[in-house]
Amino acid sequence: MLDILLIAILAIIVGANDAANVFGSAIGSKMLKFRVAITFFIIFIIIGAVINAKYPSGVYKDLLINYPNLGDIFLIILPVIIITFIALGLRIPSSISQSIIFSILGFSIAKNMSVNYDLLIDLISFWIATPIVAVILSIVFCFLINFIIKISRLNVFQIDYQVRLSLILLSCVAAFALGSNLTASIVGIYSPFLSLSIDFSGYQVLIGEKKLYFFGSLLIGLGALILSQKIAQSVGSQISKIKPVSALSILLTQIVILLSFSSDLLINQINSLLPLNMFAMPLSASHITFASIIGVASFNKFREVKPNHSLKILISWFTIPILVAFLSYLFALNF
Amino acid sequence: MLKNHQKELIDSINVFLDNILNINKLFKELLKNYFNQEFDKVETITNEISKLESQCDKLRRQVERKIYQETLIPDLRGDVLGMLENIDKIPGQIQANAHSFNTEKPNIPKELNENFLNLYNDASECISLLVDGARNFFINKKITLEKCLLVSKIESKADVISTALKKNIFSDSKNGLATKVHLRYFVDIMDEVANLSEDVADRLIISSSKN
Numbered sequence: 001m002l003d004i005l006l007i008a009i010l011a012i013i014v015g016a017n018d019a020a021n022v023f024g025s026a027i028g029s030k031m032l033k034f035r036v037a038i039t040f041f042i043i044f045i046i047i048g049a050v051i052n053a054k055y056p057s058g059v060y061k062d063l064l065i066n067y068p069n070l071g072d073i074f075l076i077i078l079p080v081i082i083i084t085f086i087a088l089g090l091r092i093p094s095s096i097s098q099s100i101i102f103s104i105l106g107f108s109i110a111k112n113m114s115v116n117y118d119l120l121i122d123l124i125s126f127w128i129a130t131p132i133v134a135v136i137l138s139i140v141f142c143f144l145i146n147f148i149i150k151i152s153r154l155n156v157f158q159i160d161y162q163v164r165l166s167l168i169l170l171s172c173v174a175a176f177a178l179g180s181n182l183t184a185s186i187v188g189i190y191s192p193f194l195s196l197s198i199d200f201s202g203y204q205v206l207i208g209e210k211k212l213y214f215f216g217s218l219l220i221g222l223g224a225l226i227l228s229q230k231i232a233q234s235v236g237s238q239i240s241k242i243k244p245v246s247a248l249s250i251l252l253t254q255i256v257i258l259l260s261f262s263s264d265l266l267i268n269q270i271n272s273l274l275p276l277n278m279f280a281m282p283l284s285a286s287h288i289t290f291a292s293i294i295g296v297a298s299f300n301k302f303r304e305v306k307p308n309h310s311l312k313i314l315i316s317w318f319t320i321p322i323l324v325a326f327l328s329y330l331f332a333l334n335f
Numbered sequence: 336m337l338k339n340h341q342k343e344l345i346d347s348i349n350v351f352l353d354n355i356l357n358i359n360k361l362f363k364e365l366l367k368n369y370f371n372q373e374f375d376k377v378e379t380i381t382n383e384i385s386k387l388e389s390q391c392d393k394l395r396r397q398v399e400r401k402i403y404q405e406t407l408i409p410d411l412r413g414d415v416l417g418m419l420e421n422i423d424k425i426p427g428q429i430q431a432n433a434h435s436f437n438t439e440k441p442n443i444p445k446e447l448n449e450n451f452l453n454l455y456n457d458a459s460e461c462i463s464l465l466v467d468g469a470r471n472f473f474i475n476k477k478i479t480l481e482k483c484l485l486v487s488k489i490e491s492k493a494d495v496i497s498t499a500l501k502k503n504i505f506s507d508s509k510n511g512l513a514t515k516v517h518l519r520y521f522v523d524i525m526d527e528v529a530n531l532s533e534d535v536a537d538r539l540i541i542s543s544s545k546n
Binding site for chain 1: 341344345371406407408409411472473474475
């Protein structure tokens with residue numbers, strides 16, 4: 001019961017936090033209305049979770065050589081919830097997947113459990129690389145879209161129509177890509193216990209893999225519906241002003257990166273072409289969004305970037321994982 | 336559905352700009368008729384101008400409402416609304432000028448007729464260039480910049496004519512001060528059309544450079 005409650009809280013926080021990553025730029029640039037955006041978000045996040053979430057979820061299972069007992073999982077999730085709440089209060093978007101991985105690290109150090117450090121180093125390397133790739137990709141996409149608009153010789157209303165339509169379609173694809181990633185972040189930690197049998201008010205509820213991903217993503221959608229409106233409207237505006245074309249570039253960047261790390265089919269294709277040895281893993285949509293916004297802001301020579309808030313977010317990329325690991329270490333020692 | 340709204344909007348803006356050009360043409364006709372002392376025709380044209388001006392107001396409001404209701408062109412919305420509101424002052428000014436000619440019937444000396452016509456020709460050219468610039472604001476901002484920069488040049492020419500006209504009016508000893516002031520008022524209101532066009536063009540230059 002406690003596990004379900006923790007997953008629900010985490011999913012709602014994630015929904016509030018991450019719906020903004022997908023639709024925030026479109027809502028913030030006033031191209032999409034919140035209700036329309038959130039409806040699409042809920043539908044596609046569920047589809048994405050049910051189809052793809054099993055791939056990035058596997059990382060949690062592989063990270064610890066001896067996985068903790070089901071009863072101890074809440075000691076890993078609780079520090080994540082506490083730190084994410086604080087970060088949300090400070091209006092800093094945080095990465096749930098990274099927080100959980102570092103919480104597992106803190107927990108395993110306290111409990112003297114063996115950690116697959118090779119995998120951890122690989123994860124950290126990709127986490128460092130993805131924002132850099134996001135900056136580059138968003139610049140490339142911004143340049144490409146502006147070029148297409150220039151050669152298409154459309155009037156502003158036609159451009160507006162095309163951009164709006166593309167934003168709706170791409171937001172759905174981004175929600176699909178994020179569905180697997182986010183759901184893996186919040187329920188993936190339970191993936192070794194599938195099928196899960198949970199005592200629910202005296203009834204034994206059997207939760208299989210698909211059901212787990214479905215309910216996880218549904219709760220994320222609920223969190224988005226209830227709590228994400230303000231965050232979505234202020235996404236970007238806190239870092240830099242977002243124009244509709246920039247919103248499109250940000251979305252394309254998110255889709256390419258998130259799908260490249262969640263779909264087994266794509267990963268195999270990329271690995272066959274490039275010597276990257278990529279594997280499915282939960283990534284930080286918040287970091288990718290932030291990096292993409294910085295990338296598109298470079299088009300305006302960073303004139304509209306708010307340096308204080310951007311710096312705060314950058315610092316949080318290092319402090320949040322350390323704080324979560326430390327808190328988790330303390331919890332594991334004392335409970 | 337979205338596409339229909341956008342088509343309607345483009346059509347409305349085009350009709351709005353066409354109406355301004357028509358008002359401009361009608362006022363030229365009005366002046367010619369006035370100098371030929373065909374006052375019935377002047378009245379008819381004044382009424383036509385009034386009708387078109389009301390249509391312009393209606394169209395502007397319709398476009399503004401649609402842009403906000405459908406949250407269209409969010410990054411250009413402010414500039415487009417500012418442009419439409421400022422351009423809409425021009426038909427308003429022309430309508431007021433037409434009414435002034437129709438009701439006050441200024442006693443313009445024949446030798447000044449051509450100067451008055453020249454003054455309005457320049458003002459009229461300013462309007463045509465501005466409308467061209469405004470139309471291109473939605474398609475090609477380079478052309479908007481070119482056209483709007485030309486408006487300033489033509490407006491300066493209109494200023495030269497209006498100053499010369501005022502000198503002529505006040506140096507004419509046949510007319511009393513009341514007539515002179517009355518004629519100067521008509522020079523001012525005709526020159527105002529060119530001034531308004533220049534103001535709108537200046538704003539369009541900023542909007543085009545910004546975007």
